[in-house]
Amino acid sequence: MCYMFLMSYAITTKSLTKQYGDLTALDHFDLSVEQGSIFGLLGPNGAGKTTLIRILTTLMRQTSGEASVGGLDTSSDGRAIRSLIGVVSQENSLDRYLTARENLELHARLHGMEKKLYRKRIDELLELMGLTGRQNDFTDNFSGGMQRRLVVARALLHEPKVLFLDEPTTGLDPQSRRAVWDYIRSIAGKMTIFLTTHYLDEAESLCDRIAIMDHGRLIAEGTTQELKDRLSGGTVYVIEFQENAALYADQLSKMSCVLDINVVGSSVSVGLQQWECLSEVVSALNGAPVRRIALKERTLEEVFISLTGAEVRE
Amino acid sequence: MSLGGSLAIWRRDMQVLQRSIFSELAAVVAYPLTMYLAFGIGMQGYIGLVDGVPYSLFIAPGLITMTAVSAAYNESVWSLWFHRRVQFTIESYRVTPVSVSEIVIAKIFSGFTHGLVKGFVVALVIFAITPFRVEPGFLFSYLALLIPGSALFSCAGIISGTIMDKPETIGKVEAVLVMPLIFMSGLFFPLSSYPEKLLPWVQALPTTALFEGARQALVNGSFPLAYALQVSGMALVCFVAAVWIFRWKMAE
Numbered sequence: 001m002c003y004m005f006l007m008s009y010a011i012t013t014k015s016l017t018k019q020y021g022d023l024t025a026l027d028h029f030d031l032s033v034e035q036g037s038i039f040g041l042l043g044p045n046g047a048g049k050t051t052l053i054r055i056l057t058t059l060m061r062q063t064s065g066e067a068s069v070g071g072l073d074t075s076s077d078g079r080a081i082r083s084l085i086g087v088v089s090q091e092n093s094l095d096r097y098l099t100a101r102e103n104l105e106l107h108a109r110l111h112g113m114e115k116k117l118y119r120k121r122i123d124e125l126l127e128l129m130g131l132t133g134r135q136n137d138f139t140d141n142f143s144g145g146m147q148r149r150l151v152v153a154r155a156l157l158h159e160p161k162v163l164f165l166d167e168p169t170t171g172l173d174p175q176s177r178r179a180v181w182d183y184i185r186s187i188a189g190k191m192t193i194f195l196t197t198h199y200l201d202e203a204e205s206l207c208d209r210i211a212i213m214d215h216g217r218l219i220a221e222g223t224t225q226e227l228k229d230r231l232s233g234g235t236v237y238v239i240e241f242q243e244n245a246a247l248y249a250d251q252l253s254k255m256s257c258v259l260d261i262n263v264v265g266s267s268v269s270v271g272l273q274q275w276e277c278l279s280e281v282v283s284a285l286n287g288a289p290v291r292r293i294a295l296k297e298r299t300l301e302e303v304f305i306s307l308t309g310a311e312v313r314e
Numbered sequence: 315m316s317l318g319g320s321l322a323i324w325r326r327d328m329q330v331l332q333r334s335i336f337s338e339l340a341a342v343v344a345y346p347l348t349m350y351l352a353f354g355i356g357m358q359g360y361i362g363l364v365d366g367v368p369y370s371l372f373i374a375p376g377l378i379t380m381t382a383v384s385a386a387y388n389e390s391v392w393s394l395w396f397h398r399r400v401q402f403t404i405e406s407y408r409v410t411p412v413s414v415s416e417i418v419i420a421k422i423f424s425g426f427t428h429g430l431v432k433g434f435v436v437a438l439v440i441f442a443i444t445p446f447r448v449e450p451g452f453l454f455s456y457l458a459l460l461i462p463g464s465a466l467f468s469c470a471g472i473i474s475g476t477i478m479d480k481p482e483t484i485g486k487v488e489a490v491l492v493m494p495l496i497f498m499s500g501l502f503f504p505l506s507s508y509p510e511k512l513l514p515w516v517q518a519l520p521t522t523a524l525f526e527g528a529r530q531a532l533v534n535g536s537f538p539l540a541y542a543l544q545v546s547g548m549a550l551v552c553f554v555a556a557v558w559i560f561r562w563k564m565a566e
Contacts, residue, residue: 057409060565061565079411079413082409082412083410085409087406089402091405093402093403093405093406094401094406095326095403096401097333098329102326102329106322107406107410109322109325110322110407110410111411112318112411154406
């Protein structure tokens, strides 16, 4: 286990491939996740995210390639890896015939924890998750948010080094989502967090680095800003004119630093190679009836759609 | 292989059984008791002695054994299916340092324990309301059959619960395979009733060894070694198959 702390990457995959018959779910997938970081994995339905998580959590074997977690090989060190990781799966896998506390006790026993150690740890986690008062209630009687918090508590019980969160906030109300986010932020740095989500605001808000995958391949990776910059190669400004917007748009489109132009009513959206070009644009518009110039923030959703397409996946 | 994971899962199953023991037992006792009253009491005046014993005593060992093995089968099949397909708890076990074999062993032991507990309770009820009595010494021979028999049915339940994804299929397997196997093995009639050509086939069934052996152990006080070995051997084969099939299914 000490070996893990000497390594800079908590998770690595090399040319990882998984095939189901003719279908290639993962196609020579390469990835490195730094220790202590929050890493987000995005992709449309069927992109291969769940397959990747199932291989990394040793629930499934790859067809070819390599994957390691904490420096351990997923195909040969399954048991050792499972003692290092915590997993919050998409499904609510709580045992409805056990109380909240009994669910945690069972998980502690499965990890071979000693009773005196896990009793204290369970008390701490229940307190942290605001579930102390409901610890003796059956989980069936819990709200979706409470169940999710209990699943997160269960995954953290044995103090994992790597935490896998597979769509941890799906189906939660905004308040519960925020509560889960706050908790993830509070544990950031203490362990590596590998997160998949369909909520792009969630990835943007939480993750140090984000990877976007589709058709089993890694198609982009970087910080949120790096991905946004990659989308247009520069910055987009919205210029609102009092009149003749189309005329001024035509004039701007002839400038070399302008990448693209879009006219919507009296507003012209101008994509620039870099923000330094703005002074050149302002000079060109000298005397024009400009009412407002505003920087248009690219969203992660725009990046995602531009890379994976807008069509609905099955 | 450490069995710490198996013990943890078995403890969980026993905790749940303990909570619902009275409602479970009411349901479990009702079926064999109805059979006993209908056949043992209702029919005994017409049937008289079978193999030298009154009909009500002839069927009693089989009913106790049927309760135990049916309970073992039902607990294993439904528990595994529910935890795998509905509650996804098997998935949550599998991301802990517990091996697939440990999960299977835990579920087999849970089914087996359910069988023994429920069989014991039905035996107590039959003892209480009928003249059927057993010498304490006969119980050792009987347990030598009942323990591998319950394990065999528990393993069969694990295999069904692993392979079947739909609950209605599980019900069909029980109706088409499990119950006929139990009823064909001479639970309510002596094997000598079968045509001679069919008899070797019926005698080859592990359920025949189990029910005939149970009757010989409890009624005659003999130790049917060949039957005990046949049931134990079949239980071992079924255990290996259950572990292999579960591992294969989980790797899918």
